[in-house]
Amino acid sequence: MQLNKKEQAWAKETLDRVAHKLERVAERSKDKIPYTTLHGVHDDKSGEEIGWWTNGFWGGMMWQMYALTGKELYKEIAEDNERKLDACLMDINRLDHDNGFRWLPTAVADYRMTKNPASRNRGLLAAGNLALQRERAELLVGAGYPYDALDEEPECGLCRDSGFLPEGEPCKCLMAYYTQEQNRRLSKLLDLGNQSFETFSLDWYSGEVWPEYGRSPLENMKMIREICGDYARTFPRCGGNLLFTGAPGLGKTFLSACIAREVSGRGFSVVYDTAGHVFQQFESGKFGRENPFEEDPDREVNRYLNCDLLIMDDVGTEMLTSFVQSAFYRIVNDRLVNRRKTVLSTNLPMAELERRYGMAAASRIRGEYQMLRFFGEDIRVLKRDR
Ligand SMILES: [Zn+2]
Numbered sequence: 001m002q003l004n005k006k007e008q009a010w011a012k013e014t015l016d017r018v019a020h021k022l023e024r025v026a027e028r029s030k031d032k033i034p035y036t037t038l039h040g041v042h043d044d045k046s047g048e049e050i051g052w053w054t055n056g057f058w059g060g061m062m063w064q065m066y067a068l069t070g071k072e073l074y075k076e077i078a079e080d081n082e083r084k085l086d087a088c089l090m091d092i093n094r095l096d097h098d099n100g101f102r103w104l105p106t107a108v109a110d111y112r113m114t115k116n117p118a119s120r121n122r123g124l125l126a127a128g129n130l131a132l133q134r135e136r137a138e139l140l141v142g143a144g145y146p147y148d149a150l151d152e153e154p155e156c157g158l159c160r161d162s163g164f165l166p167e168g169e170p171c172k173c174l175m176a177y178y179t180q181e182q183n184r185r186l187s188k189l190l191d192l193g194n195q196s197f198e199t200f201s202l203d204w205y206s207g208e209v210w211p212e213y214g215r216s217p218l219e220n221m222k223m224i225r226e227i228c229g230d231y232a233r234t235f236p237r238c239g240g241n242l243l244f245t246g247a248p249g250l251g252k253t254f255l256s257a258c259i260a261r262e263v264s265g266r267g268f269s270v271v272y273d274t275a276g277h278v279f280q281q282f283e284s285g286k287f288g289r290e291n292p293f294e295e296d297p298d299r300e301v302n303r304y305l306n307c308d309l310l311i312m313d314d315v316g317t318e319m320l321t322s323f324v325q326s327a328f329y330r331i332v333n334d335r336l337v338n339r340r341k342t343v344l345s346t347n348l349p350m351a352e353l354e355r356r357y358g359m360a361a362a363s364r365i366r367g368e369y370q371m372l373r374f375f376g377e378d379i380r381v382l383k384r385d386r
Contacts (some may be wrong), residue, residue, distance in 0.1 A: 015068070022065055030077050033058050033084060038185075050087045051094030053101055059085075060105020063113065082106040082119065089125055097133065099126040176267070182307065183264040186272055195257035197229045204379045217376030221251065224372050228255050232262035236308065236341055243365060244345040246374025249381065252345045256311045259343060268308035275328075276318040278304055282327040305334050308341065315346040320356060329361045336368055344369070 003011060025042075033055050034042035045052040059081030066074035085102055088094045107122035137147035154161040159171035202225070205217040213220065231239040244252040256272065264270040281300040304310055310331070318324060335342050346353065350371065354362035 026077055033081055046084045050084060053098040055085060056102035056105040060109060063109040082110055089122060095129045099130045179267060179269045182269045186260060186264055186270055195254055196261060197258050200225055200258060204382055205376050210375060213375055228259055232259045235263045241341055241369040242343045243369040243371045244374060245349060248347055249378035250374035250376055252374055253313055256313060256343060256345055260311055263309050270309045271303050271307040272311040274313045275315040278312055279318050279324045279327055283323060304331060311343045313345045315344050316348040316356060325357055328357045332361050332364050336364060
């Protein structure tokens with residue numbers, strides 16, 4: 001392949017970045033066989049999950065790095081990965097059509113570089129098994145059975161556990177899995193155990209009318225609790241988007257968590273995050289990642305834009321830049337255009353939001369969000385003083 005000067009420079013720069021990043025990642029995850037990251041930390045598919053289909057990829061990356069740099073650490077990690085896979089090679093139930101994914105990047109790569117006879121043995125065993133699987137499938141089909149007649153029944157009959165339908169569309173089971181994963185992360189972020197509409201107490205709100213609002217904090221919170229409860233229970237049919245405004249310590253975050261819990265419990269994908277973190281992910285997506293242990297920012301940004309319900313807390317506490325302004329508009333506008341629901345929570349009044357994020361964003365919010373104003377005495381202060 002012929003690359004022009006610009007392409008060569010790009011390739012070199014990218015390779016340098018990969019090498020730079022993997023040096024730290026490899027050291028930190030050297031005893032694992034990672035598949036993905038959770039909160040910036042690699043998971044580990046060795047042990048119980050040694051049959052996992054991507055379990056040769058990590059070793060393969062290490063051989064690539066060894067070929068590139070000659071550093072022993074990479075070779076050691078790759079060899080360790082290959083040895084761990086022996087548990088899979090010795091278990092007929094774990095050998096399947098992904099044999100190639102497991103042993104081409106590990107044992108076969110090893111043999112090509114080092115001529116290690118043990119690696120050759122592994123590669124041939126895996127390949128031989130693969131060939132036999134194919135022969136068995138042909139025999140079954142020849143005898144009038146489905147090719148996978150001897151396999152265990154798939155859990156999902158629609159896609160036979162491949163996750164995708166014949167037309168290439170993602171299957172319902174895969175979408176349900178994504179939602180479940182998303183909500184598993186959500187429940188880590190919010191302490192969902194305690195926050196529900198039932199446990200939301202009105203005891204801390206005074207019954208005295210505040211003249212400027214024409215009602216008491218107690219009446220106001222009753223109304224807000226009712227609106228939020230209906231919103232969550234009927235999601236996404238009724239109610240569009242919500243804007244919580246008001247001073248800190250009045251229950252905005254608590255009610256956000258109640259909504260998150262109810263809506264995610266009903267099977268919708270919900271993402272809850274603070275504005276500061278949301279914008280940080282947008283920014284990392286733009287400038288590339290410095291810290292290799294962070295979440296993949298592009299994936300994070302897609303979650304913010306595509307989840308069924310985005311709950312963004314502490315809007316207005318982040319440092320304001322023109323990048324933040326445009327990211328904010330993009331979130332508000334894209335989600336409206338795609339008919340996805342959003343709940344924003346802020347200590348700032350509407351006029352201040354407009355000053356901060358500009359007229360365009362503010363007018364979208366005025367037109368499409370129901371504003372709920374929280375007022376009263378700071379509950380945290382009341383609790384402390386009682
Ligand atoms: Zn399926």
